[in-house]
Amino acid sequence: MTKNSHTAIRQSLEKRIQSGEWSLGDRIPDEIDLSQEYGCARTTVNRALQALANDGFVVRKRKGGTRVNPLPVRQAKFDIPIIREQVEATGSVYRHHVTEKAIASPTPSIRTRLRLGHDDETLYMETMHFADEQPFAFEMRWINTIAVPSVFNAPFDRLSANEWLVQTMPFSSGDVEFSAVNADRRVARALGTKPGTAIFSINRTTWLGDRFITAMTLFHRAGFQLYTKL
Amino acid sequence: MTKNSHTAIRQSLEKRIQSGEWSLGDRIPDEIDLSQEYGCARTTVNRALQALANDGFVVRKRKGGTRVNPLPVRQAKFDIPIIREQVEATGSVYRHHVTEKAIASPTPSIRTRLRLGHDDETLYMETMHFADEQPFAFEMRWINTIAVPSVFNAPFDRLSANEWLVQTMPFSSGDVEFSAVNADRRVARALGTKPGTAIFSINRTTWLGDRFITAMTLFHRAGFQLYTKL
DNA sequence: TAGTGGTCTAGACCACTCA
């Protein structure tokens, strides 16, 4: 702990901020002054301060110096794992079952989300995910067959679409939307609950570069919670 | 773009990974080799690679080298802003109203969340948050009066408890839990919807160091969505 | 214009871990 390092300096500065040594908006010493105080090179202090800025503790400006962030914003980070890992992380046994798989003309809203042309078709799939044979989540998914032609050879008996797509297009990006919905009859039946039950739902759209890959809606079992620290 | 910099190198490497030049689990060249290839110092390549590792693109091990992450995990980041900013960001006018405020003996579950003793009391508050005079969220909050004695002088007519606590204890940490619940009669009435409606709910516990500050449950208006990119 | 952070370099030593 007495050893100089960017982590130790970062922690020290974080504590000094939390202790109130500097108030919201206050300017904190120069990199050069701090490097003398901590007895290290400016680069090392710089690294610690950049980390603090990255986490929203301070705001840095050239010539303006480094200030305690007057508008501290807490950031929450989630890992979005594949469902199998999510289930297995709780110690449960995972199983999935494809209940529907067909070439389909997507709904207009899906067409928009995937930026498809008017005649483009998608592969539509419904998948049930189980944890210890209890329903864990119900998935509806549309896959852009033009962007992912190999989808027709995918072994969906072994891998869920979720997992197969992660392995096939590993570094795609996308956006995610969390919401609460009342289960309709179909979703309620799939999840073994009553219609109207509040269901935690995740909408996700995925693309690779400029090619839109897949859109998915996930309905989690009743009582599902997403947890994180911040 | 032709200029050497850690960002440019990071982007270049990210593209090479996405393009499939290296497959999942493949080893990518040494820092030294890459620094020769890009014509820069090893430190610069190191910085780019650490950023890639931080974002889950690669996994690095001493002696083992740097490999394309065989288990790519996507991370979602949320800013958790104060509600006023959340409302005003949509262009709406924010207003809040404290509907209840009293010293109360908390429920056992809150007692656990705040790690309170058996006789400790809390300040219990209910607050309605409005966007353009429409209900936006209903908040139930317990504040540890021992950790935050100044709460009795707080100007809750001007600032919501949410905002006041952020300003008073700016660098507290905590955990967050998202879930979907069916509105009970009270929540439904507060939010102007029917009992049973699926409501997006956020549970949050906050502490500073080892002192537990506050626990809160937030019920968002029907149809509320939390959105992020990943 | 001057002060501050942003970045890069060349070199060094250390810490880990694979073979």
Add this chain to the structure above:
DNA sequence: GAGTGGTCTAGACCACTAT
């Protein structure tokens, strides 16, 4: 034991922006 990443240094120049 040897190869790789992790970190630190001392110095330099640049880019931004507050004054």
